[in-house]
Ligand SMILES: O=C(O)COP(=O)(O)O
């Protein structure tokens with residue numbers, strides 16, 4: 001990550017100029033993108049613009065989906081978008097390097113998470129999402145004050161609650177999309193500096209910090225935008241598409257041979 005400046009882009013040309021003006025660590029050979037709020041619209045439907053961009057570029061450069069969603073969901077999105085690249089699920093708890101391979105699952109925090117969940121359930125009413133399918137983190141509806149919940153479970157020193165906009169997640173402090181991005185870098189034998197990250201929410205901040213260049217879409221909250229190198233002028237999938245097209249136009253993407 002280079003400069004954490006807040007820049008508002010007016011159009012694609014400005015974005016290309018902005019990328020060209022950066023002291024970049026060479027070229028980028030992998031793009032890691034969040035799903036919800038980045039390649040989906042506000043109602044969580046798939047952005048047609050983002051889908052078109054992924055399909056145009058996935059044959060040329062790995063586009064890794066990195067999501068708070070379950071492996072099953074994230075893998076299916078990768079399949080239908082034909083990314084043909086690793087996926088990161090459950091906020092980094094699961095990394096699937098090859099579509100038909102075995103996932104690397106880090107569920108070391110789960111016993112503590114279950115205890116913290118019981119404590120939260122004594123204080124708040126909420127829905128636990130896809131518990132039949134989650135292996136490493138616990139996701140739930142944000143029907144309560146997240147700050148208050150953080151305070152209540154503050155005794156669980158290894159855990160935190162991350163607000164991923166569409167859900168809150170109980171996560172382990174040392175597992176996140178940033179640690180998973182480093183696993184993906186190892187898989188490709190490259191430095192995390194040669195990876196671009198694009199996202200919209202608090203659960204994307206660690207991957208912004210690990211990546212060589214990071215973009216926040218315009219719908220991201222200000223505290224997330226502050227952590228990205230570049231803030232896109234467009235929201236959701238249109239912002240994602242602008243980032244990829246501008247990176248290509250700026251000549252900083254290294255395509256597969
Ligand atoms: O699972 C969530 O809450 C959000 O998912 P995302 O990381 O793809 O935005």
Ligand SMILES: [Mg+2]
Nearest residue numbers: 034036037201
């Ligand atoms: Mg998101």
